[in-house]
Amino acid sequence: MSETLRTTADPVVDGAPRPSVDVPGRASAPGTGGLDAARVSWSVDGRLILDGVDCTAPPGAVSGLLGPNGSGKSTLLRVLAGVRAPSSDVSPGPTTGPAAVRFAGDDLLTMPRRRRARVLALVEQDATTDLPLAVLDAVLLGRIPHRSLLAGDSAADRAVALAALAQVGMSGFADREVATLSGGERQRVHMARALAQEPALILLDEPTNHLDIAAQLDAMRVLRELADEGVTVLAALHDLNLAAQTCDHVVVLSAGRVVAAGAVRDVLVPDVLDPVYGVRCEVLTHPRTGRPVLTFAPGNPHPGR
Amino acid sequence: MSVLEHAPDPGPRPGAPSPLPRRAGPDGSVPTAARARRGAAWWVPTGVVALVATVLVTVTIGPADLAVGDVWRSIATHLGLGGLLGSEPLGPLQDGMVWQLRLPRVLTAAAVGAGLAVCGVVMQSLTRNPLADPYLLGLSSGASLGAVLVLVAGLTVLLPVAAFGGAVLALVAALGLAGALGTLTPTRTVLAGLAVSQLAAAATSFVIFWSATGDSYREILSWLMGSVAGATWTSVAVAGVATLVVGTLLASTGSVLDAFTFGDTAASALGVDVARVRWALLVGVALLTGALVSQSGSIGFVGLILPHAVRLLTGARHRLLLPLSALFGATFLVWADTLARTVFAPRELPVGIVTAAIGAPVFALLLWRGRRLS
Numbered sequence: 001m002s003e004t005l006r007t008t009a010d011p012v013v014d015g016a017p018r019p020s021v022d023v024p025g026r027a028s029a030p031g032t033g034g035l036d037a038a039r040v041s042w043s044v045d046g047r048l049i050l051d052g053v054d055c056t057a058p059p060g061a062v063s064g065l066l067g068p069n070g071s072g073k074s075t076l077l078r079v080l081a082g083v084r085a086p087s088s089d090v091s092p093g094p095t096t097g098p099a100a101v102r103f104a105g106d107d108l109l110t111m112p113r114r115r116r117a118r119v120l121a122l123v124e125q126d127a128t129t130d131l132p133l134a135v136l137d138a139v140l141l142g143r144i145p146h147r148s149l150l151a152g153d154s155a156a157d158r159a160v161a162l163a164a165l166a167q168v169g170m171s172g173f174a175d176r177e178v179a180t181l182s183g184g185e186r187q188r189v190h191m192a193r194a195l196a197q198e199p200a201l202i203l204l205d206e207p208t209n210h211l212d213i214a215a216q217l218d219a220m221r222v223l224r225e226l227a228d229e230g231v232t233v234l235a236a237l238h239d240l241n242l243a244a245q246t247c248d249h250v251v252v253l254s255a256g257r258v259v260a261a262g263a264v265r266d267v268l269v270p271d272v273l274d275p276v277y278g279v280r281c282e283v284l285t286h287p288r289t290g291r292p293v294l295t296f297a298p299g300n301p302h303p304g305r
Numbered sequence: 306m307s308v309l310e311h312a313p314d315p316g317p318r319p320g321a322p323s324p325l326p327r328r329a330g331p332d333g334s335v336p337t338a339a340r341a342r343r344g345a346a347w348w349v350p351t352g353v354v355a356l357v358a359t360v361l362v363t364v365t366i367g368p369a370d371l372a373v374g375d376v377w378r379s380i381a382t383h384l385g386l387g388g389l390l391g392s393e394p395l396g397p398l399q400d401g402m403v404w405q406l407r408l409p410r411v412l413t414a415a416a417v418g419a420g421l422a423v424c425g426v427v428m429q430s431l432t433r434n435p436l437a438d439p440y441l442l443g444l445s446s447g448a449s450l451g452a453v454l455v456l457v458a459g460l461t462v463l464l465p466v467a468a469f470g471g472a473v474l475a476l477v478a479a480l481g482l483a484g485a486l487g488t489l490t491p492t493r494t495v496l497a498g499l500a501v502s503q504l505a506a507a508a509t510s511f512v513i514f515w516s517a518t519g520d521s522y523r524e525i526l527s528w529l530m531g532s533v534a535g536a537t538w539t540s541v542a543v544a545g546v547a548t549l550v551v552g553t554l555l556a557s558t559g560s561v562l563d564a565f566t567f568g569d570t571a572a573s574a575l576g577v578d579v580a581r582v583r584w585a586l587l588v589g590v591a592l593l594t595g596a597l598v599s600q601s602g603s604i605g606f607v608g609l610i611l612p613h614a615v616r617l618l619t620g621a622r623h624r625l626l627l628p629l630s631a632l633f634g635a636t637f638l639v640w641a642d643t644l645a646r647t648v649f650a651p652r653e654l655p656v657g658i659v660t661a662a663i664g665a666p667v668f669a670l671l672l673w674r675g676r677r678l679s
Contacts, residue, residue: 083570124567129433129621130433131566131621132621144577150557190567
């Protein structure tokens, strides 16, 4: 599917049956590849941050993970990435049973760490270091899961790292210190580090945070290219219009639960967004791309979640 | 293994849509990392040569009137290489001075310096704290408490055992406390170490205040400042074997430590079992440090500042940083100890005073030259 076709075509790319917005997490059929997580819960000090989340990300598509601050987006990404283990306490409801996180049929929760790190990459928000580290060295960290712990960087590792830098448009920066980069440049280095892992699934936590608009679009372009290569992309996003413009599939979290999931056109609607964000939104259609464009007005300050 | 052998990249791919405006270097200079890594292949051989030369030169330096050739002849004789440097053996007094006093002291200093520097690198990386040093988990305070107890009791023979025991107890207490708090995060590690360290320091001060008299004061102070003055071949064996075995294991964890560069989450996402690695490496560092402290007391500065100094030269990748820190740490401590025993000869200084007095200005200079990085 070419770039021009995609922007005008119906955003449903996975051919999934159109989910009704009030059935949490029912999306593309499981087992078709892509990411498929079910009943994911996580709590800290008895407080439930994720409450039985069901979430899918179709292969070869850009999926957006949306929701207000504190809705559990970052936590969900960490659990999906295997950084945190899901906890078993789910509030009573129809969805009971152990958590499952599957990707392309493999169980990510029981997969050995190093193997998992060759399948999926996580791009965190605002990861920094005070150490004097060159950009290329930072990207080469992504090769760690691919080589013996005693081995150094091979020529192949460097080739992959340089290609990753090229993909995010940072080729000329290989020898710069990470500490001297701007926020947008640093974010792209982190994306390049994730790409150097050669993942089939990439999870990103607010990849456009603190970026100017050109850098935001550029980051989304990289995600689109990855999806076109067949990578499954799931990105937590704050900017609903950016999601509307670029995502194929969106999942909306609120207070640790999925309130809606599916194609952009179906999910980014006032019925879903108004109560979740406590705003009144209006959905327009972009005259050229046909994509939804959202406008917002202050709404009910105490949204019923 | 220069990473710079690829040609400078011409820029973004021709077809890349809307690349952002590119930044030139702030002052058009070659980035520091690039400058540093250009000579990367030469650092380790240089370090080895520097260390070997240091040992060969410093054993000939000392207050006693020994010719350079005599010193080497004594060593060669003991190594069974007498024929190489002329076959006349040295007189027993002079020979003893070289073989029983000076050489063990130099070698102990080298082993301690190498071990402390490696431990410092590992501690700073594991805790992501630039102020971390090998004694972070309260090890020096625990060792001091053990040492001071036996010094006050007049049981000097037991000093190494007591110091090591104190260090291990401090380790157990600190890790126990940190573990009881939950996941072993960098902050919890640092704070638990601080608590144990303060408690042991208070106990040490109490013991000194309450019962130390006359000569034991100087003995205690000398031990607390760190010294290799009493080094014997046993010290060489303990410090050397500990540094070779544990230090080599630690130095082989470069990739794992690299993975911690951007924090625990990033390390975990790169396939590292963060909790297990942190426990294992902390215990390894603590055991090595405990063994070193038992022979030399707690010598400050080497494990704290040397890793930073080497990082300014080589960048933050551990594969080069760890072995080079070991080599430079050894070289540095041997020279510091040589100064400690010669500058005010026949009086000696605790080497800890010298490491701080040399190291601090040198480090300030390095910081100044690499100031864009800090």
